[in-house]
Amino acid sequence: MNRKYIIAVLxxxxxxxxLVFILELFSHSLYPVDVEEFTKAVNSKDRELFRxxxxxxxxGSFISIVLAHGVGLLGGLVISRLIFRRSKLSLYIITxxxxxxxxxxxxxxxxxxxxxxxxxxxxxxIAFMYISSRKKP
Numbered sequence: 165m166n167r168k169y170i171i172a173v174l175x176x177x178x179x180x181x182x183l184v185f186i187l188e189l190f191s192h193s194l195y196p197v198d199v200e201e202f203t204k205a206v207n208s209k210d211r212e213l214f215r216x217x218x219x220x221x222x223x224g225s226f227i228s229i230v231l232a233h234g235v236g237l238l239g240g241l242v243i244s245r246l247i248f249r250r251s252k253l254s255l256y257i258i259t260x261x262x263x264x265x266x267x268x269x270x271x272x273x274x275x276x277x278x279x280x281x282x283x284x285x286x287x288x289x290i291a292f293m294y295i296s297s298r299k300k301p
Contacts, residue, residue, distance in 0.1 A: 172248035176258040180240025181265070187232035195225035215274040226276060230283045234290040237262045241294050252295055259291040 205217035240262070241255050248254055266287060270280045 166248070168248045169251060169254055172244045173254045173257050175247055176240040176244025176254065177261050178240075179243040180236045180258060180262050182236075183239040184232050184236030184262075187236055188229060191225060191228035191232060194228060195222050197221070211274075218274045219276060226279055230279070230286050233262070233266055233283055234286045237287055238290050238294055241291065245298060252298060255291070255295045255298070259287075259295070263287060 201217060205214040208214070237259065240258055244254055244258055263284065266283055267280075270283075
């Protein structure tokens with residue numbers, strides 16, 4: 165396997181993760197979390213208390229996270245494509261890894277019922293639009 169191909173996948177995933185992290189930090193600045201309430205919910209180890217805390221967050225905070233996941237993936241795909249243009253497979257691999265990371269997030273933390281569907285749909289649409297727009301050299 166081509167070394168440049170492996171680097172493109174690794175850098176693409178890392179870039180996407182870093183972009184998601186930065187965009188989520190920005191989201192938290194727009195929709196700050198009550199630190200006392202968060203600490204109380206986490207330290208209680210009561211899953212229902214944490215669930216109630218998470219589900220009462222503003223709608224905008226969830227929407228901004230959906231956007232962060234899609235835009236972060238797009239950035240990772242673009243960076244990967246700049247490194248290695250000869251294969252779309254690397255783009256599919258990066259998309260699959262990021263979708264897996266999103267799914268782990270859904271399972272680890274409570275979210276509104278609509279959130280996983282919106283998040284996965286937006287992420288897949290962004291990936292599909294970018295990947296299908298790339299011509300194979």
